Amino acid sequence: MHEFFLPVIQSALCSAGIETNKQINIEQPSDKKFGDFSTNIALLTAKECRRNPRELALEIIGHLVFPPDTIAKIEVAGAGFINFYLTPLFIMQSVEQVLLDGDEYGKGGIGKGERALVEYVSANPTGPLTIGRGRGGVLGDCIANLFETQGYEVTREYYFNDAGRQMQILGESVMLRYLERCGKVIEFPPTHYQGEYIREIAETIYNEHGTELSASSELKIFKEIAEEIIFSSIRKTLDRLSIHHDSYFNEHTLYTPDKRGLTPNQNVITALRERGFIAEYDGATWFLTTKLGQEKDKVLIKSSGEPSYRLPDIAYHITKFERNFAVIVNVFGADHIDEYPDVIEALKILGFDTGRIKIAINQFVTTTVDGQTLKMSTRKGNADLLDDLIDDVGADATRLFFIMRSKDSHLNFDVELAKKQSKDNPVFYLQYAHARICSLLRMALQETGFDPASSSEHHLLHLLTSQAELQLGFALLDYPAMIKTSLRLLEPQKMVEYLHSLAEVFHRFYQECPIIKAKPDICKARLFLSLATRQVLRNGFRILGVSAPESM
């Protein structure tokens, strides 16, 4: 709609002799009595024009030239808002557009020819995925879907490390449990992984090898088996949520020398050193972040000679630039909040365009069961497992609940609610609308023999002029803008909210307007409108990764 109003308003300002660098806002008033769309441009420019805003608005109106039959009414209201009312014709033409575009409706071309990288989940294979990780996973997946709607060629990447100290501890943990299983008395350090899954892996090894590995105490084998089992379990869990990655980036790559015998990690140190941001002291190599106003320098290479996580992180991000991504999105949980500023600073120093990087941080998840709030703790092994949650409430509810709140808000996951097969449950409210339309179309075909999907009598839509019909049509017209907003804010939650209101408007239409029982032409028109609604619901569900049931 922006594209529709913007040029008209711009040229009106121009012919009214108003020059301004203020941005022209097209907004949807909260109340329909203020029009379908409105602009505050007169309010914004009144001061610099030294004019009364209402008077200015009237003058601007005088210069507005819209295509015929698009705008029904323009008025000045309040302090100086200009409110626009669309014609029914315009609205129904948009509905026709939905039918013509089908699965493509709502897509755009902003990102055409550009590549976007979305990195998410990125859990190291040290244990099964927790509920907290699930939120980031679904968020990342939806963000990737949003980018795809705008024509970006999206790579979904998973960054992991199977070589570091945590993996060492994992190997030791499994080995100890294995030895225990073999009947040896062991001491299990509190620093090690306490989860039951460690015992299960040990059990698997025991079943396969018996006690034959108990003498060797060779860590590698335990580590490898554990990694294999855990990684495949992670992928299986993600698969249940329809989360699939195109690319798995192993941190190990960054320790591997290139043709000149230098590792990406070393190259980072060299480059930062050239720019004066590296120093050695206390036996370690430091990134001089104090030069950037931070309290402490950050260790890049530990006194043991191993890089700290920060160094490969920087090197990893350089590969994102080298791989030529126009947009680089990082999705992670609030516990990693301190991780990225150093990376960004380093990239800036090295001359990369950090404006291409977008960070989406999701806040934590608590689960409520029987009204009791459980707090997540990854340590102790009492963390809630994502798999258990999916078992409990299903994939659709899991996905939708994870993204139906703003990523900046703490998420209170009400397990009982998600399980409910009733209207209280937003998943069912949305899916019910879709199923209801499917049922309606089936019934219509049976009763009248009319199938809107294979008819081109779209012009009949113009017979629809009631409040409920126009509201539904308007909601459909709004969909492409919702996608763009969602993408800009990296906030799929907007989509959930939109779809909920679309479902609501549809239910009202369904309630008020008889369809199959209406006169033939009206019946057809309403079936077109219903079909278009189903199309938008489907397109939206696809972005959210929620299924669209034909019947319930």
Added chain:
RNA sequence: GUGCCCGUAGCUCAAUGGAUAGAGCAUCAGCCUUCUAAGCUGAGGGUUACUGGUUCGAGUCCAGUCGGGCGCACCA
């Protein structure tokens, strides 16, 4: 102590700096001989934590205060 996020109806949450702060749940009152009532209509419910500031206009931006969450390692 410090960095980030949050504080909005009884509960869970919305609100690109805009007009009378909105949904759902819960409560109360209506609507099925009629296309799925898993639905719809209506009512009640608010000092947007607090105090200042910025401006035509603040839940939103700025400063401070108070509460809650998450980080603050030569772990990742």
